Amino acid sequence: xxxxxxxxxxxxxxxxxxxxxxxxxxxxxxxxxxxxxxxxxxxxxxxxxxxxxxxxxxxxxxxxxxxxxxxxxxxxxxxxxxxxxxxxxxxxxxxxxxxxxxxxxxxxxxxxxxxxxxxxxxxxxxxxxxxxxxxxxxxxxxxxxxxxxxxxxxxxxxxxxxxxxxxxxxxxxxxxxxxxxxxxxxx
Numbered sequence: 001x002x003x004x005x006x007x008x009x010x011x012x013x014x015x016x017x018x019x020x021x022x023x024x025x026x027x028x029x030x031x032x033x034x035x036x037x038x039x040x041x042x043x044x045x046x047x048x049x050x051x052x053x054x055x056x057x058x059x060x061x062x063x064x065x066x067x068x069x070x071x072x073x074x075x076x077x078x079x080x081x082x083x084x085x086x087x088x089x090x091x092x093x094x095x096x097x098x099x100x101x102x103x104x105x106x107x108x109x110x111x112x113x114x115x116x117x118x119x120x121x122x123x124x125x126x127x128x129x130x131x132x133x134x135x136x137x138x139x140x141x142x143x144x145x146x147x148x149x150x151x152x153x154x155x156x157x158x159x160x161x162x163x164x165x166x167x168x169x170x171x172x173x174x175x176x177x178x179x180x181x182x183x184x185x186x187x
Contacts, residue, residue, distance in 0.1 A: 023141025034086025
């Protein structure tokens with residue numbers, strides 16, 4: 001009987017340690033800080049977009065949402081407008097591989113539904129694809145006896161705007177290159 005009790009106790013301790021090893025954050029915004037569709041000027045309607053919680057443990061990092069893979073990690077996703085237009089309510093989420101009590105930089109990015117990630121939307125989007133990113137906040141992840149922070153404490157209203165098609169970007173770069181060549185010739 002003592003062996004079964006010991007095994008049960010050790011199992012409980014293992015579960016408690018593994019649960020507290022992951023840092024926690026509440027992934028949601030408020031009605032005063034909706035995600036806005038820049039093409040309509042209104043909060044994003046149901047089914048239009050996905051919100052993603054991106055993070056990094058490098059506190060010196062600067063996100064670059066215009067680069068598909070800028071090194072920030074996608075920690076969680078939730079549909080925008082699961083409750084009301086422009087809102088995402090992902091609840092408490094564990095940040096895999098990051099312990100409770102760890103400070104991290106966090107940014108919310110939103111993109112057209114139908115893509116698995118922000119990077120995929122930027123790489124494979126069309127003129128109708130929308131994407132955008134919030135400001136950045138630093139939080140200390142909760143878990144165990146540490147309270148759970150919420151993204152609603154720092155995320156402001158932000159727009160998701162049409163993603164330039166790759167051909168538009170290439171044309172812009174070619175135009176810039178041509179202008180540089182002309183300026184160089186004149187000198």
